Amino acid sequence: MVLSPITGKANVLLEEKKSTKEIIAGYKQAFNIDTSDYFNTTPFIEVYRCLDTDYRFYYPFHIAGNGSFYDQLQKQPWYYSEWKWEYQIALETFRSAGRLLEIGCGNGSFLKKMQTNAIHCIGLELSEDAISAGKNQGLDIRKELIEQHAEKNEETYDYVCAFQLLEHISAVHSLLEASLKVLKKGGLILVAVPNNDALFFKYKRNKINHLDHLYQATRLLNLPPHHMGLWNRKSLESLPKVYPLRLENIFTEPMNEHRKLLNQSILTDRMGIAGKVLNKTGATVLLESFFKEDFKYADTIMAIYTKL
Structure with missing residues (x-):
């Protein structure tokens, strides 16, 4: 029985199946990354929709990428952006003094900008290369899962943020619960994810065309083992139905x-x-x-x- 990663309920709908053979070929040709080990017993992956939240997710859950996979992707010069659209909004949102935790902070580009005498910043990251790069800049980055960090840091932070992280996680409920556990009551949590209502995610071709790199690279990275969940406005708006949250605002990146x-x-x-x-x-x-x-x-x- 397939359960929603957010609600834990079986109120889900199977929407489509995708051939893993094509996914493997795509990652190899576009990025020279061998993903066959993730799919060696899985000829097809499935896409389900949680009917309670509109969150769409890939199944089975064990096909999520590991540290080695992300270390290979980080060799692409465009993979880590030093500054993103969402960083600026977060910078303007987190103005008061306090403690900030960034989950999946990469090399700490956002933390470096945020770190002042008024805001104490800590980052969590699993990539050794990214942690090393961040520590070389004097940043406090720790190799921990948020679930591990939450065990000793209950209601410690005024701000928690996760940029381009939730879409990579199959155990979404566990991550969100731990994120709320470390956050003080009245604290702010900020989540930025790919917008799957955007045209280039919604439009489908019958097969992956590896020659059309501009479009297909984007499509490939929205598949396992890179992405495990597909978010949009409706699914973000639904989170307060499941967690003790009040939605303050939703921002959508302008066209570039x-x-x-x-x-x-x-x-x-x-x-x-x-x-x-x-x-x-x-x-x-x-x-x-x-x-x-x-x-x-x-x-x-x-x-x-x-x-x-």
């Missing part, structure tokens, strides 16, 4: 030039012959007028909650 070009490519592909004509005539910019909703937002959505 890179995603704008990607969306033009996706739409012209979907339009078939008409799309080919637009490409040949250089008229793809007209798509923004006809598909306004698809050009409003980029790839990140972020929610801020207060612990009750």
Whole structure:
């Protein structure tokens, strides 16, 4: 029986199956990473929707990437961004003095910016390379799971944040429970995840085309072993139904030039012959007028909650 990773209930719906053979080939060709060990007894993975929260997740759960997988991905120069859109909003949100915990902090780019006399910052990370890079900058980064950290740090922090982390985790309930355990009542928790309502996640092709690297690299990284969950606005809005939280605000990243070009490519592909004509005539910019909703937002959505 498949249970929702958030509610623990069997109120889930099987939506689709994906061939692991194609996923393995995609990771090998796009990133030169061998993921076959994750799928050696699993010819297909399944995508379920939690009907109580609209959270979509991959099954089986054991196919999530390990430290070695992420160390290989980090060799890609674009994998860790020194500054992200969501960092700026968090910087403006966490203004008062207090203690801050970032779960999955990478090399500590956000912590470095936040660390002041008024805010004491601690980061949790599992990648040895990232921890080493952060410590070389004088940051307090610890190799611990949030569940381990919560055992000795109950109601310790005024702020907890997780940027681009929840989508990698199969045991979502365990992580969120531990995050709330370390947070003081009235404290803020900030979560940023990929926005699966974005066009380039919603639009599907029958098969993975490894030659179309710009689009397919994004699609591949939204699959196991990299991503284990698929979040959107509705699933973020549903968390207060399950946890002692009050939703304060949701922000969606504005469209940027890179995603704008990607969306033009996706739409012209979907339009078939008409799309080919637009490409040949250089008229793809007209798509923004006809598909306004698809050009409003980029790839990140972020929610801020207060612990009750």
